[in-house]
């Protein structure tokens with residue numbers, strides 16, 4: 001073996017990345033868990049999409065349409081957008097991750113909220129940029145704090161609305177105020193991964209901003225209400241120049257043929273989406289009420305607009321976040337603990353089916369008894 005030679009060296013900012021940790025999917029016992037740790041759709045995708053997935057098993061020797069032409073046309077029709085100003089990615093994650101690579105130079109900064117989506121600081125650091133966390137107020141994004149965090153070298157601001165892991169949302173007027181308060185050279189990225197859980201097709205007005213403003217991008221996903229997280233399809237829309245830049249740097253074939261076909265079928269079945277929205281609302285309300293019924297024990301449900309609830313817990317004792325997580329796990333239920341995101345005292349619980357929720361509530365009540 002040769003020694004003393006230089007070895008490949010990663011860029012110094014790569015070492016500062018805390019790798020993304022997905023929600024746990026397995027129990028130590030090997031028993032099939034009730035998985036409430038990754039904000040997935042517990043009812044699954046539209047049955048039509050499942051049929052389409054089966055039908056597309058043949059033909060996978062051919063490359064997919066890298067431009068996702070038909071899916072973009074359908075998305076444009078559904079949302080009243082220009083298909084030329086839509087880009088489809090390997091999940092919305094791909095688009096979220098590419099934007100700082102396009103708009104930041106090493107040493108620039110990117111702003112996100114304190115208790116925000118774990119991908120944003122990763123995406124910033126990947127580009128050599130510094131992620132800056134703006135404080136929130138009782139787990140709700142604070143527009144004034146975000147604007148105060150923006151520096152001269154800030155190139156991009158991420159806002160998930162509804163936000164993960166808090167489930168909270170800011171209103172249309174607040175998003176407009178945030179946009180109005182940013183310099184025009186700062187890109188505002190509104191991540192609407194959970195927007196379909198609300199009745200309004202553009203619940204915070206960000207899609208409308210993305211239609212007209214030169215510095216607003218909206219991302220959406222098929223991983224949440226559409227129930228296709230395993231197929232990795234997401235999309236973004238915004239100014240022509242941003243979409244053009246994304247098309248230059250995205251992977252040539254971001255999504256698989258089967259995934260594209262399933263996504264097309266899923267958006268055609270809005271009846272299924274409406275049923276999932278309604279079921280989510282009902283189960284989320286049950287879950288939140290059951291948590292709030294234990295407020296004398298120190299538990300609280302942060303009001304959520306998404307498909308999960310952040311439950312805050314006492315710092316110590318038998319109902320601390322760690323103790324409840326372990327207690328739920330012993331009963332076959334997986335939830336998410338996010339101490340690395342400043343939430344050692346909270347658990348994020350995805351909304352499950354009626355039966356999942358009943359099991360979870362019964363278990364919580366037993367732990368509190």
Ligand SMILES: Cc1ncc(COP(=O)(O)O)c(C=O)c1O
Nearest residue numbers: 091092093160164193221223234
């Ligand atoms: C706020 C937010 N944005 C984006 C994503 C990523 O979605 P995708 O599966 O489309 O990459 C998630 C997934 O949990 C999320 O919570």
